[in-house]
Amino acid sequence: MAITFKQVEFTYQPGTPFETKALTDINVTIPDGSYTALIGHTGSGKSTLLQHLDALLKPTSGTVTIGDRVITPTTSNKDLKRLRQHVGIVFQFPESQLFEETVAKDIAFGPQNFGASEADALKLAAKMLTLVGLDADLLQRSPFDLSGGQMRRVAIAGVLAMQPKVLVLDEPTAGLDPQGRLEMMDMFARLRHEQQLTIVLVTHQMDDVANYANNVIVMDHGRVVKTGTPQAIFKDPQWLAEHHLGLPKTTAFAQQLIARGMTFDEMPLTEDQLAAALVKQLPTSVLGGGDHDE
Amino acid sequence: MMSKMIFGRYIPGNSLIHHMDPRAKLLLSFYFIGIIFIANNWPTYVLLFAFTLLAIKLSGVKWSFFINGVKPLIWLILFTVVLQILFSASGGQVYFQWGIITISQFGLVNGVYIFCRFVLIIFMSTLLTLTTPPLELSDAIEYLLMPLKVVHFPVYEVALMLSIALRFVPTLMDETEKIMNAQRARGVDFGEGNIFQQMRAIVPLLIPLFVSSFNRAEDLATAMEARGYQGGEGRSKYRILKWHGRDTWATVTFAVLTVALVYLRA
Amino acid sequence: MSQIIDVEHLNYRYPQQAADQLTLTDISFTVAAGEWVAIVGHNGSGKSTLAKNLNGLLAPVSGKITIDGQVLSEQTVWDIRRKIGMVFQNPDNQFVGATVEDDVAFSLENQGIPRDEMLSRVAEALAQVDMQDFATREPARLSGGQKQRVALAGMIAARPQILILDEATSMLDPEGRAEVLQTIQQMKADSDLTVLSITHDIDEAANANRVLVVNDGHLVEEGTPAEIFQHGPALIKMGLDMPYPERLKAALARLGVQVPATYLTEKGMADWLWQLRSNK
Numbered sequence: 001m002a003i004t005f006k007q008v009e010f011t012y013q014p015g016t017p018f019e020t021k022a023l024t025d026i027n028v029t030i031p032d033g034s035y036t037a038l039i040g041h042t043g044s045g046k047s048t049l050l051q052h053l054d055a056l057l058k059p060t061s062g063t064v065t066i067g068d069r070v071i072t073p074t075t076s077n078k079d080l081k082r083l084r085q086h087v088g089i090v091f092q093f094p095e096s097q098l099f100e101e102t103v104a105k106d107i108a109f110g111p112q113n114f115g116a117s118e119a120d121a122l123k124l125a126a127k128m129l130t131l132v133g134l135d136a137d138l139l140q141r142s143p144f145d146l147s148g149g150q151m152r153r154v155a156i157a158g159v160l161a162m163q164p165k166v167l168v169l170d171e172p173t174a175g176l177d178p179q180g181r182l183e184m185m186d187m188f189a190r191l192r193h194e195q196q197l198t199i200v201l202v203t204h205q206m207d208d209v210a211n212y213a214n215n216v217i218v219m220d221h222g223r224v225v226k227t228g229t230p231q232a233i234f235k236d237p238q239w240l241a242e243h244h245l246g247l248p249k250t251t252a253f254a255q256q257l258i259a260r261g262m263t264f265d266e267m268p269l270t271e272d273q274l275a276a277a278l279v280k281q282l283p284t285s286v287l288g289g290g291d292h293d294e
Numbered sequence: 295m296m297s298k299m300i301f302g303r304y305i306p307g308n309s310l311i312h313h314m315d316p317r318a319k320l321l322l323s324f325y326f327i328g329i330i331f332i333a334n335n336w337p338t339y340v341l342l343f344a345f346t347l348l349a350i351k352l353s354g355v356k357w358s359f360f361i362n363g364v365k366p367l368i369w370l371i372l373f374t375v376v377l378q379i380l381f382s383a384s385g386g387q388v389y390f391q392w393g394i395i396t397i398s399q400f401g402l403v404n405g406v407y408i409f410c411r412f413v414l415i416i417f418m419s420t421l422l423t424l425t426t427p428p429l430e431l432s433d434a435i436e437y438l439l440m441p442l443k444v445v446h447f448p449v450y451e452v453a454l455m456l457s458i459a460l461r462f463v464p465t466l467m468d469e470t471e472k473i474m475n476a477q478r479a480r481g482v483d484f485g486e487g488n489i490f491q492q493m494r495a496i497v498p499l500l501i502p503l504f505v506s507s508f509n510r511a512e513d514l515a516t517a518m519e520a521r522g523y524q525g526g527e528g529r530s531k532y533r534i535l536k537w538h539g540r541d542t543w544a545t546v547t548f549a550v551l552t553v554a555l556v557y558l559r560a
Numbered sequence: 561m562s563q564i565i566d567v568e569h570l571n572y573r574y575p576q577q578a579a580d581q582l583t584l585t586d587i588s589f590t591v592a593a594g595e596w597v598a599i600v601g602h603n604g605s606g607k608s609t610l611a612k613n614l615n616g617l618l619a620p621v622s623g624k625i626t627i628d629g630q631v632l633s634e635q636t637v638w639d640i641r642r643k644i645g646m647v648f649q650n651p652d653n654q655f656v657g658a659t660v661e662d663d664v665a666f667s668l669e670n671q672g673i674p675r676d677e678m679l680s681r682v683a684e685a686l687a688q689v690d691m692q693d694f695a696t697r698e699p700a701r702l703s704g705g706q707k708q709r710v711a712l713a714g715m716i717a718a719r720p721q722i723l724i725l726d727e728a729t730s731m732l733d734p735e736g737r738a739e740v741l742q743t744i745q746q747m748k749a750d751s752d753l754t755v756l757s758i759t760h761d762i763d764e765a766a767n768a769n770r771v772l773v774v775n776d777g778h779l780v781e782e783g784t785p786a787e788i789f790q791h792g793p794a795l796i797k798m799g800l801d802m803p804y805p806e807r808l809k810a811a812l813a814r815l816g817v818q819v820p821a822t823y824l825t826e827k828g829m830a831d832w833l834w835q836l837r838s839n840k
Binding site for chain 1: 796
C-alpha cells in the first residue's frame with residue numbers, strides 16, 4: 001500500500017498565540033512494498049509526518065492519500081478505523097502502551113477494536129507472539145512481569161495483530177543493547193518478507209538505513225529536503241553534515257581511505273560492500289590463505 | 295502537544311510587572327478582587343478599568359491573551375448577568391414585567407456591573423498568571439505559608455512537592471498524548487460513542503499513564519537520594535524572593551486606588 | 561596509586577528474589593583514583609544493580625565496599641553519596657528542579673551550602689557544560705542531550721570525587737550522545753575525577769582505561785579496551801557493539817582475506833589496508 005503526500009502543510013494550534021508550523025510543502029511518496037527510512041535530526045518534523053501516515057493528524061492544507069483513502073483537512077474523524085487497521089505504528093518505547101492483565105489480551109486488543117471476535121483475536125495473539133520470537137508460555141503472563149525487551153516485542157505483536165499492510169517503526173531499537181538491536185532489526189526484515197509489508201523506519205542509526213532500507217526521505221525544518229536510494233543520499237557527506245546527519249560507519253571509514261588516495265567505483269555503505277571492493281584492490285597474496293581465525 | 299489553555303500559561307517578558315516580587319503580585323491580585331466590590335457607580339468602574347488596562351499595557355502581553363482568557367467563561371458570565379437582569383429587585387424605570395420576571399433600569403445597570411466585575415477579575419488573575427512563572431507563584435505560596443511552620447506544617451516538603459508537580463506537568467502531558475496516539479493507532483476512539491464506551495476507552499490510557507508515572511516517581515526518588523536529599527531539615531535555599539522598590543511603589547499605587555474608589559463611590 | 565573504590569566479595573539479591581538466586585555474585589574489583597573504568601554487559605546482566613550498590617541505593621546481602629577509605633555502612637552512606645555523583649539513563653526522570661539552575665543547585669541545597677557560594681558554583685558549572693544561556697529554562701524546552709549536560713553540571717557543582725554514568729547516553733540521539741561524551745571528557749581533563757561508566761556504547765567504552773565485563777551477575781573479564789575489543793563478534797554477547805575495524809575484519813575474513821588477530825583502531829586498520837595495497 002502506497003502513501004502519497006501532496007502539498008501537505010501542518011500547523012499546530014493554528015489561530016492561537018502558540019501557533020507553530022511543523023510541515024511545509026511536503027510532496028513525497030512512500031512506494032508500495034518499499035523499506036523507506038525517514039531521517040532528520042531531532043525537531044525536523046519527522047514525528048509530525050509520521051502521525052499523518054495513520055491520520056492521527058490531518059493536514060492543515062493539502063492531501064495525504066493512504067492506499068485508496070484520501071485524507072484532507074476536512075475529513076471526518078469517523079470512519080478512520082479501517083484505515084488505521086491497514087497502517088500499524090510502533091511508537092518509540094512501545095512497551096509503554098501495554099495495559100491488559102495478560103499478554104494474550106493485550107495483543108488481542110487491536111484486532112477486537114477492529115471488529116474481530118474475542119476467540120479469533122486470541123488465536124491471532126498466539127500466532128503473533130511466536131512471530132515476534134517469544135515463547136507461547138508467556139501468553140497468560142502479565143505483560144508487566146516481562147523484561148524490557150520482551151515487553152517491547154509484545155507491544156510490536158499487538159500492532160502486527162491488526163495485520164497491517166504498512167508497518168511504521170519509530171526508533172524501534174532505542175534503549176536496547178547491541179544484541180537486542182540486531183535481533184530486532186533482523187526480525188523486521190524477516191517480517192517484511194513473510195508478511196509482504198511496506199516498512200517506514202524513523203531512525204538516527206545510519207547503519208540501519210544502509211543495511212535495510214531501499215528508499216530514504218531526509219527532512220529538515222519541516223520540509224523534505226531529499227529523497228532517493230541510500231547510495232544517492234550517502235554519497236555527499238558534507239551535505240549530510242549540514243543537515244546534522246551522520247554517515248554509516250562503513251562510509252565514514254571509506255572516506256578515510258579515500259583521503260589517503262584509494263578510490264571506489266561506488267560508495268560502499270556496508271562492511272560487506274567495502275570488503276568486496278577492497279578485495280579487488282588487495283594483492284592476491286593475502287587471499288585464499290588456509291585457516292584464519294574467525 | 296501543548297494545551298490550548300490560556301489560563302495558567304506563563305508568557306516570558308521583561309516588563310515592570312514581570313519583574314515584580316511574586317508575593318507582591320499574589321497579594322495585590324487578591325486585594326484587587328476585594329476592592330472591586332467598593333465600586334458601585336460609573337466613575338468607579340471606569341477608574342478600575344483604566345487601572346487594569348494600564349497594568350496590562352505595562353506588562354507588554356498581547357491583548358488577545360486576555361480576550362482568550364475570558365472566552366471559555368463567557369457562558370457562565372452571561373448566565374449570571376441574565377439572572378441578575380431578570381430577577382434582581384426592581385428599581386428605577388420598569389421596562390418589562392411577567393410574573394416574577396422584571397426587567398428594570400436597576401436590573402440592567404446591575405447586570406452590566408456584574409459583567410464588569412467578572413471581566414476585571416479575569417483580566418487581573420490572567421495578568422498574574424501570564425507574567426509570573428508557576429514556580430515563582432509556588433515560592434510566594436511557600437513564603438506565605440511559612441508561619442504554619444510553628445504548628446509543624448511541613449512547609450519545605452510541600453513546596454518541593456509543588457515545584458516537582460509543576461515541573462512534571464508538561465512531561466505528563468506529552469506522555470498522555472503519546473499513549474493516546476498509540477492507542478488510537480490500535481483502533482481506540484477517544485471522545486466518541488456513548489458515556490459507557492468513552493469510559494471504556496479511557497482504561498487503555500489511564501493504566502499505562504499510571505504505570506509510567508510510578509516508574510518516573512521511583513526513578514526520581516532514586517536520583518534525589520543519590521544527590522543527597524534527606525528531607526527539608528538542614529537544606530539551604532537557592533531561590534530567594536527579593537522585595538524591591540517597585541513592589542513598594544505598586545503597593546502605594548493600590549492604596550491610592552483604594553482611596554480614589556472610596557472617594558468616587560456613590 | 562590509591563584505590564578510591566574497593567569492592568570485595570559483593571553479593572546482591574533483590575528482596576523479591578528467592579534465597580538461592582543472586583543478581584550479583586561474588587564481585588570483587590578496585591578502581592584507582594583518576595581512572596576511567598567502563599562496565600559493560602547485556603541488558604539484565606546486573607551492571608546497573610552494581611552501580612546502585614556503590615553508593616548505598618541498594619544494600620548488599622554480603623560483601624564490603626570501601627569508597628575513598630570509608631567502609632559503606634548506614635553511618636557513612638550520606639558521606640559516601642557526597643563523594644559519588646550519579647547520572648542515570650532517563651534524562652527526564654532525574655531532573656528535579658523546575659528550571660536548569662534550580663536543578664544544578666539541588667545537591668548543593670541538600671548539603672546546606674550558603675546561597676552566595678551556590679550562586680557562583682551553579683554559574684561556573686553551567687558555563688563548563690556550555691549551558692549558561694539556558695539557566696532559567698524549563699526542562700520541557702530542552703533536548704535530551706541538554707538535559708544530560710544539566711545533570712552533569714549538577715555533578716560539577718557538587719564536586720564529587722567519583723562520577724558514575726549509568727547508561728547516561730543510551731536514550732540520546734547521536735548528536736546528543738557526542739555532546740555528552742565530549743562534556744565528560746572535558747570534566748575528566750579539568751580534574752582528576754574517577755569515572756565509572758556503565759554502557760553499551762563502543763565509543764564510550766573506548767575512552768576508558770579499563771573495561772569490566774559483567775555477565776549474569778558475575779564479573780567475567782577485565783582488561784584494557786584493546787584487549788577486550790579483540791574478541792570480535794563475541795563482543796555482541798558481552799553487550800557491546802563491535803568496533804568498526806573488527807566488523808570490517810570479519811567481513812574481509814569471510815572473503816578469505818588473512819587478517820591480523822590483534823585489535824586495530826580505525827587508524828591502524830586504515831594503515832594496514834594502505835600498506836597491503838602498496839605492496840601489490
